[in-house]
Amino acid sequence: MSFNEIKGQEQAIQILKAYLNNEHLAGGYVFTGPEGVGKRMAAKALAKGLNCQDKNLNGCSVCSSCVRIENNQHPDVHTISSDEAQIKIDAVRQLQKEMSLRAYEGGYKVFIIDNAHTLTPEASNCLLKVLEEPPKNNLIILITDKPSLLFKTITSRCKIIKFLPFKRENLESILENDYKIDKDYAHFLAYFSEGRFGSALRFKDDEALSKRNNIIDKFILAANPSAELFASQSREDVRGALNFMSSWFRDIYMLKIGCSERDIINSDRRADLSKQALTFSFLELDKILNNISVSISYLEKNVNSRLLMYNLGMELWKG
């Protein structure tokens, strides 16, 4: 992934390219914005631009340096992420140690700290010392969708680059024209991902449409309803199912209040949505949507997911 391939972040990319062109890089950057808008892709692209053997500021994507950065195998480009919901001080000390060494390949050392809001206070303090005087040709990129949880002392020492979601209709046409995705599917991906490009592509790779149809046909509209469908599903799949359901009942709500057809996420199933709009009252829809969001939070607490879905189903299947 090079700068040219990141869609919809022209402003952020322009700022980064200007820094690259003028060789005027700060020691620390914070990339903020919701999940799935291209922050990680941009961090890699920046690392490529700095280390490309072809001196291509966009990253040529074919030299051995660019290829290894793409595959997370470059010895001078490190990603630090949290395995246990927290980034601890040891990880930052390790970073500090790496920084004190020369770059293996003579280029830039880049440290990408993913989900930087999970740095513990001790780790943040340690990082602060590094950010105060980063050695030359070292760059730290903090990535977060929750910038308010970062220490102000850290953000004040970094340049903040904001990544924004797309307008959903723009993302829809990119998916349709550049990715040759069928119109209905492109609409679903763009609206279900709320305009987040990376998320839309992930949903596509994960075959979101067939998974969603499975939930609609075998659970929501099932003639003989049962929650058996979820017995063998992973927690992640059940969470996905709840998100599909949330979009479905939100659509029904939106149809009932007469919102524009374009704003319906599941518009390829318009006929089924309209039928259900006649079945549920506003009050019932409110309750269902509330139950879905409560169920998502229960799921975090290791509740039996089949039981959870069965209880939810009782609200939907009223014969």
Ligand SMILES: [Zn+2]
């Ligand atoms: Zn290259």
